[in-house]
Amino acid sequence: MFGHRPAVPTNFTALERAARKRMSKQAWAYVAGGAGEGTGMDRNRAALDRWAIVPRMLRDTSLRDLTTELFGRRLPAPVLVAPVGAAGLVRPLADVEIGAAAATVGVPYIFSNQGSAPMEDVAAEMDRVAQTSGADAAPRWFQLYWSTNEAVVESFVHRAETMGADALVVTLDTTQLGWRPQDLNLGSLPFTRAVGIAQYTSDSAFMASVRDRVAAAKAAGQRPDVEVTLGAIKTLFSMARHVPGSFRRNLTSPIPRASVETFLDTYSRPSLCWDDIAGLRERTRLPIILKGILHPDDARRAVDMGIDGILVSNHGGRQVDSVIGAADALVDVAAAVDGRARVILDSGIRSGADVFKALALGADAVAVGRPHVYGLAIAGRLGVQQVLENLIAEFDITMGLAGVASLAELDSDTLRRMS
Structure with missing residues (x-):
């Protein structure tokens, strides 16, 4: 009625295009770039696109329930904000802005180990935002890169517990940086300039x-x-x-x-092994999620040793070129886990339809990465908030139009494999 337009485009292609215009060459290379020729990023999309939604008719979807519970926290939707390192390339104190937007929407933010603001500062701003809406504390998790300095690992875990993290996400697939030509061709690595540390x-x-x-x-x-x-x-x-x-x-x-x-x-330890993960279980009371699992045997071993969650991810295609698409890996990993731990899909989520497919393929939730950073580039805190709200709104509409009223109804029968 009033001619207002959203702060950010509501579809990913336009969002990405608008963000690129706002970002420096270095920021764009770091956030949008992938390993090698970018085949891993292409496969993330192909893995989701090979599945088609098959709507069912004449079902009452007037009331839809998107809520879910993860590690004792009731969430308004099965969506988390993924950690993206060195987001300070995009905006100063980026992590504070991202966290505040997540708190406004009510979904968890996985604090980046490579953040551009201390975790305590991000947590304080998230709680301030949450309290304005009557909530006690905003949900947040912490991502851990395992340093070769064990005192730093111990300190990070303790700080995560103290600032109220609901879970600890151990990233396994970045014990060394992948071959990233977009950064290399610019001679750019943000950490050498103290961005993201x-x-x-x-x-x-x-x-x-x-x-x-x-x-x-x-x-x-x-x-x-x-x-x-x-x-x-x-x-x-x-x-x-x-x-x-x-x-x-x-x-x-x-x-x-x-x-x-x-x-x-x-910053990271190439010798990281299963014994270290077993030892971590004894060092923290927090639920432990392993990020970067793609093989079902690794997933089985993780749940056999008492790991609480598996985050199926290929790091957004940023670590290994020609890697399996994350959604293709999800199918086998979810079967291997067989309900014994929570399963989350990260890498390639771009739309509400993607969220629908991920949950139908066995995920309990998804984590969204690049899209929220693009929202940050375009409109700061509001941009991140609207990206998340748009994703959840599209997921809600997709559920209704597909004849699905609750997350419990999402299973492989709602999809057809097209290739």
Whole structure:
């Protein structure tokens, strides 16, 4: 009636196109890029597109129930906000804005281990938003990348518990970074500029190791090897902005550079194995979800050892080129789990129809990644909120038009495989 338009496009293709216009080349490469030739991203879409929804008629869908329960928390819809590292490339304090939008909608945000704001700051803003609507606390989970510094792992787990996380999501598929040509061709890695390491620079255990590094270099009389270039100057300014402390003081302090170097040396552990996961079960009271499971045998082993959830994901096609599509993997993983743990699909979710298909194929919920970051690029907090609201609204409408009134009615009989 009033000619108002939404803050963000309501379909993914237009959303992506609009976001690209707002993002720097470096931000676009990092968020939108995939491993190798991007075949993994293509397969994520193909895996969902090979299934078609078969609507049923003359069923009363006037009242639909989208609610679900995950780890003791009743949610308005089976949707989570996936962790996306270095979102600070898109907007300053991106994680605070994303978390606030998730709290407004009432769905969980999985805090990124590679966030651009400390988890405590994000949690505080989410709770402030939730309390304005009468809720006590907004749902949130925490993603864990397993550092080679065990003191940092211990500290992150403790901080996650303290800030009220409902679950711990251990990412398994990024024990080293994948081959990402879009970043490489620009000579860009955000962490080298201290973008996306705020969880670390706000952590006492990590900063203790940074100070040890600085002290050891000083005792040995080592001086940093510096090549003076325009890029180096930009990197120095970025480090000074993103590491805690006075910008002016950081320009001459060894701490920012040492923080980046310490992060690069320790951020992830290629030797991570099943024994480590078993040990984690003894170190935290939080439900544990393993992110990156694609093989049914890995899923069986995880639930046999008491893992609470499986997040089926190929990291959005960002780690391994030519990897299996996440929705194709979901079918076998859900069968292997056989209801003994919660199953969530991440990678490739772009629409309400995708949510419908994922749940019909055996997922209990989905996690949405790139779309919410595109909303952030276009309209900040409001953009993220509208992306989530649009996704849930389309899912709701799709259920109604397919003759489905509740999540319990979603199963493989509502789909047909087309190829």
